[in-house]
Amino acid sequence: MSDVPTKEPAGNNYGSTLLDIRDLYVEYETARGPVRAVDGVSFSIAPGEVFGLAGESGSGKSTIAHAIMRLLHPPAIITGGNIFFNGQDVLEMNQAQLEAFRWSGVSMVFQSAMNSLNPVMKISDQISDVLMRHDKKMGKRAARERASELLDVVGIDRLRLDSYPHELSGGMRQRAVIAIALALKPPLMIMDEPTTALDVVVQKEIMQQIEHLKDKMGFSILFITHDLSLMVEFSTRIAIMYAGEIVELAPARMLFDDPLHPYTQGLMNSFPSLTGPRRKLTGIPGAPPDMVSPPSGCRFHPRCDRCQPMHTRVVPQLVEVKPEHWVACHLYEADPDARWRPR
Amino acid sequence: MIETQKRRADAPGLDGDAVLEVRHLTKRFPVGGTFNPKHVHALNDVSFTIRRGKVISLVGESGSGKSTTARLLARLMPPSAGEIFFRGKNVLKTEPFRASLSYRSHVQMIFQDPFGSLNPVQTIGKHIERPLLIHKVARGRDVQARVHQLLSIVGLNPPEHMATKYPHELSGGQRQRVAVARALAVNPEIILADEPISMLDVSIRMGILNLMENLKEVHGIGYLYITHDIASARYIGDETMVMYAGYIVEGADSDELMQHPAHPYTQLLLSAVPNPHAGLATHAVEARGEVPSLIDPPPGCPFAARCPHVMDVCRKVMPDPENITTNHWVRCHLFGPGKAPVDQPQQT
Numbered sequence: 001m002s003d004v005p006t007k008e009p010a011g012n013n014y015g016s017t018l019l020d021i022r023d024l025y026v027e028y029e030t031a032r033g034p035v036r037a038v039d040g041v042s043f044s045i046a047p048g049e050v051f052g053l054a055g056e057s058g059s060g061k062s063t064i065a066h067a068i069m070r071l072l073h074p075p076a077i078i079t080g081g082n083i084f085f086n087g088q089d090v091l092e093m094n095q096a097q098l099e100a101f102r103w104s105g106v107s108m109v110f111q112s113a114m115n116s117l118n119p120v121m122k123i124s125d126q127i128s129d130v131l132m133r134h135d136k137k138m139g140k141r142a143a144r145e146r147a148s149e150l151l152d153v154v155g156i157d158r159l160r161l162d163s164y165p166h167e168l169s170g171g172m173r174q175r176a177v178i179a180i181a182l183a184l185k186p187p188l189m190i191m192d193e194p195t196t197a198l199d200v201v202v203q204k205e206i207m208q209q210i211e212h213l214k215d216k217m218g219f220s221i222l223f224i225t226h227d228l229s230l231m232v233e234f235s236t237r238i239a240i241m242y243a244g245e246i247v248e249l250a251p252a253r254m255l256f257d258d259p260l261h262p263y264t265q266g267l268m269n270s271f272p273s274l275t276g277p278r279r280k281l282t283g284i285p286g287a288p289p290d291m292v293s294p295p296s297g298c299r300f301h302p303r304c305d306r307c308q309p310m311h312t313r314v315v316p317q318l319v320e321v322k323p324e325h326w327v328a329c330h331l332y333e334a335d336p337d338a339r340w341r342p343r
Numbered sequence: 344m345i346e347t348q349k350r351r352a353d354a355p356g357l358d359g360d361a362v363l364e365v366r367h368l369t370k371r372f373p374v375g376g377t378f379n380p381k382h383v384h385a386l387n388d389v390s391f392t393i394r395r396g397k398v399i400s401l402v403g404e405s406g407s408g409k410s411t412t413a414r415l416l417a418r419l420m421p422p423s424a425g426e427i428f429f430r431g432k433n434v435l436k437t438e439p440f441r442a443s444l445s446y447r448s449h450v451q452m453i454f455q456d457p458f459g460s461l462n463p464v465q466t467i468g469k470h471i472e473r474p475l476l477i478h479k480v481a482r483g484r485d486v487q488a489r490v491h492q493l494l495s496i497v498g499l500n501p502p503e504h505m506a507t508k509y510p511h512e513l514s515g516g517q518r519q520r521v522a523v524a525r526a527l528a529v530n531p532e533i534i535l536a537d538e539p540i541s542m543l544d545v546s547i548r549m550g551i552l553n554l555m556e557n558l559k560e561v562h563g564i565g566y567l568y569i570t571h572d573i574a575s576a577r578y579i580g581d582e583t584m585v586m587y588a589g590y591i592v593e594g595a596d597s598d599e600l601m602q603h604p605a606h607p608y609t610q611l612l613l614s615a616v617p618n619p620h621a622g623l624a625t626h627a628v629e630a631r632g633e634v635p636s637l638i639d640p641p642p643g644c645p646f647a648a649r650c651p652h653v654m655d656v657c658r659k660v661m662p663d664p665e666n667i668t669t670n671h672w673v674r675c676h677l678f679g680p681g682k683a684p685v686d687q688p689q690q691t
Contacts, residue, residue, distance in 0.1 A: 056544040201612060283549030
């Protein structure tokens with residue numbers, strides 16, 4: 001593992017790789033100057049894996065999702081890096097290749113999935129649309145049959161086939177969107193805050209359903225959320241993003257039991273628990289940085305209570321401090337055991 | 344007055360610390376046309392007491408009536424039935440049409456959206472000055488001093504500098520602090536906080552809750568904390584009440600409620616909260632289905648259609664609150680006379 005370049009925690013220890021992102025840079029042109037929303041991010045996803053990408057708003061996690069789908073439009077520009085999907089570089093694809101890649105290679109469940117359905121089309125037509133677009137030989141009748149199968153799969157009554165989106169509840173609309181994402185059996189599904197707008201009971205049902213489908217159909221998931229508790233429950237590995245960079249990457253349990261980066265520790269200290277003694281949680285002082293002029297050195301340093309003068313000048317590298325546990329923090333460079341744990 | 348005295352006598356839990364009490368509060372919204380009049384039963388028979396220096400959390404899903412409760416208490420709209428007592432005074436009787444200036448200064452509100460609740464073309468200083476002038480809390484040179492004092496109380500430092508900024512120059516957390524300072528300006532006894540942290544970034548949420556907690560301890564402010572996040576309800580709430588389809592179905596001291604949830608809906612809600620200590624599949628959700636329509640609902644308990652313990656009587660009558668231990672009551676037929684408690688879910 002030690003010969004893996006420091007900026008590329010590509011080794012996922014699962015043998016094969018489905019999606020491989022290397023040194024990705026994305027910039028937004030703004031009136032106040034360029035904003036580097038994604039700053040040299042590398043990670044890979046293995047077949048069947050649930051890879052969690054966590055971070056606050058503006059940390060760049062949704063931008064990465066859109067970059068994978070090649071959905072970024074100016075003012076957003078991919079300024080560097082590669083995105084390999086099954087060995088093919090997504091950033092090099094032409095229009096025809098892209099059309100084949102989107103939805104049958106990678107599908108996406110958007111943040112506002114509840115509103116991403118067309119309000120004047122029946123559910124059946126919206127699913128058939130995807131099927132017939134990608135399989136020119138498929139007839140209307142066959143597409144409708146497949147659409148009703150898909151509704152069964154995600155737990156919606158077939159009778160709802162001819163409903164319009166407004167006739168469905170929020171949870172059912174979200175299930176319908178997942179049905180559309182599953183339509184072409186893509187090996188990778190990107191879920192960007194899939195349950196944020198839903199109530200916890202519905203969220204739980206939908207997440208259980210997704211887990212069940214994943215086990216049955218074997219697709220991988222890139223799971224994006226700010227809800228760390230949900231992410232730890234659901235993911236195999238988790239990357240924590242801060243201000244456009246991955247600051248920590250580890251298997252979910254390891255990250256939860258032993259967070260290393262002060263930012264991750266702060267996040268863990270921001271979620272009240274339902275059980276155990278009530279203790280004071282401090283959160284993290286300060287606010288996420290202005291990305292037009294991000295802090296020098298370690299971008300977390302203005303909010304970090306373990307900051308030293310050197311940290312404000314030198315950018316820390318993402319290094320593997322223990323097997324599979326990567327962290328970008330100066331504290332661990334000299335001494336991997338410099339672990340500091342909040343009480 | 345005699346009327347008020349009588350009502351006070353049968354109002355449970357009345358004591359010196361009780362500041363705001365609501366009794367049997369009900370709200371119906373008319374929908375449908377002249378020929379087909381219907382009503383949304385947004386709030387049904389809601390009673391609780393907010394005490395000095397205590398936080399009472401109200402938890403529920405979207406559409407359960409949490410915000411309607413806050414808006415009725417802030418008197419932004421009139422209830423269809425029920426009473427609101429402020430320090431023992433039936434305010435709907437004494438000031439029936441519009442809340443008096445004094446009521447409005449005693450009961451303040453913080454809204455969910457810190458981006459929408461501030462005026463983009465006014466400085467932060469102006470936002471806080473305005474209530475001071477309207478409520479005649481300060482005047483002349485004192486106004487500036489008080490504005491700066493309030494800003495530093497909520498942690499916006501240096502206050503002289505912050506007062507000159509505009510809302511777009513502040514982060515979400517700072518804006519929500521401005522909203523707190525504005526509520527605080529008129530020396531309220533009660534703050535109604537409607538999802539004050541749900542639109543903020545995770546890392547700054549605790550800062551706002553800790554600020555509220557601090558004000559509670561220093562100024563003795565009582566809160567109604569409205570949230571859909573039951574873990575934060577426990578974090579800040581001395582008491583927690585659970586709302587479902589317009590009814591408060593259970594209320595107890597927060598720890599008691601989390602450890603011994605009695606109502607099947609509370610149990611469902613608690614089992615659905617993500618718990619990193621366990622896997623997704625470890626505790627199955629017992630009930631399925633969705634919240635029923637609130638437009639002219641059938642009689643009986645609104646949870647009956649989803650409840651794993653449903654009985655015939657549940658579909659006919661909504662049970663009254665039943666005390667099960669001290670400071671723990673529930674509206675569920677399972678706890679009516681002669682009924683044994685249901686199995687408690689495993690707590691980790």
